[in-house]
Every structure is written in structure tokens, then in C-alpha cells.
Amino acid sequence: MRIAVVCSLIGLFLGLSTLAVFIKGSFPVVAEEVSHFQKKNGFSVKWMGFLPDYRDDYPEYYIVVNDLRYDQLRMSIALKIVNQEASGYYFKVEQHSPPPDGWTIEPQEIGFIDKDQSITFVYTGAVRDKPDSIPGGKLTETIDLSVKAYYDAAYTNLYSEDNFTVTFNFIDRTSGWIILEVDNFDDGTTEDWTWTTVSGGSCDVSITPYNNLYRSFPFSLRLSASTGWGGCVVAFRKTFSIGSVSEAYLVFSIRSERFANGLPEIRFNGETFFKPDATPLNNIWYQITVPLPPSSDVMVDIVSINVPSSSTGHAYLDEVYVIVKP
Ligand SMILES: [Ca+2]
Ligand SMILES: [Ca+2]
DSSP: OEEEEEEOOOOOOBOSTTOBOOOTTOSOOOOOOOOOOBTTBOEEEEEOOSSSSOOOOOOEEEEEOTTOSOSEEEOOEEEEEEEESSSOEEEEEEESSOOOTTEEEOOEEEEEEOTTEEEEEEEOOEEEEOOSOOTTSEEEEEEEEEEEEESSTTSOSEEEEEEEEEEEEEEOTTSSOEEEEEEOOTTSSOTTOEEEEEEESSEEEEEEEESSSOSSSSOEEEEEEEESSSOEEEEEEEEEEOOSOSEEEEEEEEEESOOOTTOSEEEETTEEEEOOSSOOOTTSOEEEEEEOOSSSEEEEEEEEEEEOTTOEEEEEEEEEEEEEEO
């Protein structure tokens, strides 16, 4: 008997009018492995972590709280339940133990999942009051959730449950961090950002400051890609010298007309480290925070456009910060 609950991804939150935050592991990955059944615990949560190295850790997210539009951060946690028990059950997600101050954990009924079926959904019941300021620059909190399987549609007769934790790191970039780099493009330059074609054939690409869409006035950086026959996938690219530090984060705002097929994806030195398990909406700004590997030069690719044949797509980057602690 095996039921696996797979937590994938994350990301979430809807913030800025535009924003959402994706976090470490953040871009989850849908796991395919099914956890082993344990007696009295008919399913378990498996968090697969980052590409390319899958990990068993539970999800951990990073959210920079500055410049967020809303005072309440509603987290979106993508989950997958695989039911390999002998029969179907009604599933519900709710808190396992009381959360820290500032959190509200709302239950969410998922409905019936038959045996040998799986369902992918987004749990949106975890809400955090946005911290106004964070002394020391970083606040780490953990919430303890439970996935419960019931015999009945009224969710009264419990079959089994399993709990898992989700860790959130809230960062105030104005408190205690050394700011290594700010790229807001407001001087009308590209600030050393370039581009690269990740895949595809003949693709006409350009990058330029743009003054019609921005997170900070008057410019963002616009990446444009046009194709003839055959599509292409294109990234923003810049190398940052991080040096020897204890912690480093890259924060940026991004929007795209073409976030298809797992974009935005973040690569360090050509290797995929962050990828969403759910596709963000096009034409909306997202604020994304990811840990950077310290002690080295890191070539960052933010893969932002996937254009099909005979098409054009644009993506916009703004308000880029690299923050570190010694
Ligand atoms: Ca700069
Ligand atoms: Ca700007």
C-alpha cells in the first residue's frame, strides 16, 4: 500500500501586483518516486528539491519582503498526491501543529482520489502577515502541514495522515545585508546583462533598456526574440563575482509574454538549479529570490522566453539585487 504525497515546488505567493515569489527548491519538480508505505501512515510527503540533484528535503522558500504589494502573503504550495492504496479516499490538507505568530493555516479539501490515481494541485491555505521589517535581515519560520485521507466525503472518518514541514525564509534586503549589485537599468544601459540562446534554431535576439514597462521608473531591460521556422528559448545572462561570503541571494523582478514549458528557469554556470513545477502567468511581474552559490563567479541565466515558430516574444527584467553577508 503506498500513497505518496509529493510536494513540489513552490513558489508562491502572490504579491505584487505583480508578483510572486519562487523559492529555493522553489521551483519544484514533480517527483516520480513513491515513498514506502508505513503502517498507520499510509502515505508520505516527498520533496524532491532542486534540479539537477534531487533531494529528500522538504520545501524551503525564500521571499524578499521589500516592494511587495500586499500586506498578507498567501503562499502557493504545489502538491501531488499519488494514491496507491487499495481503495480511494477523500483528501484534505490542514495544519498539523499551530503555526508561528503571524500565520494563518486554512484547511483545503482536495476531494476524492481513487486508487492508482494521482492529482496535482496547489495548496493556498498558508497565509503570513508580511513582516514590516526584519532585524538582522532574515527570519526563518517553519509551518507543519498534514495531508489527511478520509473514508467519507464529509471528512469525518479518518483513514490515515502524514505531516510535513515547509520552511520560509523572509529577507529584508534593507537590514544588515551588503548590497553587492543593483541593476535597475534606470540609467538607460544594460548594466552588463547580455543574453544567450538556450535551445532552438535561427533566432533573432536583442536586448535593450525599455521605458514602457518597468518595476522602477523609467527603464527595465527588455529581451526580444523572433523566430522564423522553428522556435527558440532565450535567457538573460550576467556573471556576478560573489566572493567568499556566508550567504548570498539574487533578487529580481521578471515578466514575460512567453513563460512556456517550465519557465522561468534559473541556471548557474550552465546548470539548471531552479525551475517551477507550475507555469507562471504571462504578462505579470514576479519577484523571485534564489540563493546564490558563494565564493565563486556565478554566470546566471534567467531563461525567460520560449517562442514557437514564426513568432516574437519579449521578457522584462528589473530591480535586480545581489545581497550578501560576510
Ligand atoms: Ca548595476
Ligand atoms: Ca528600472
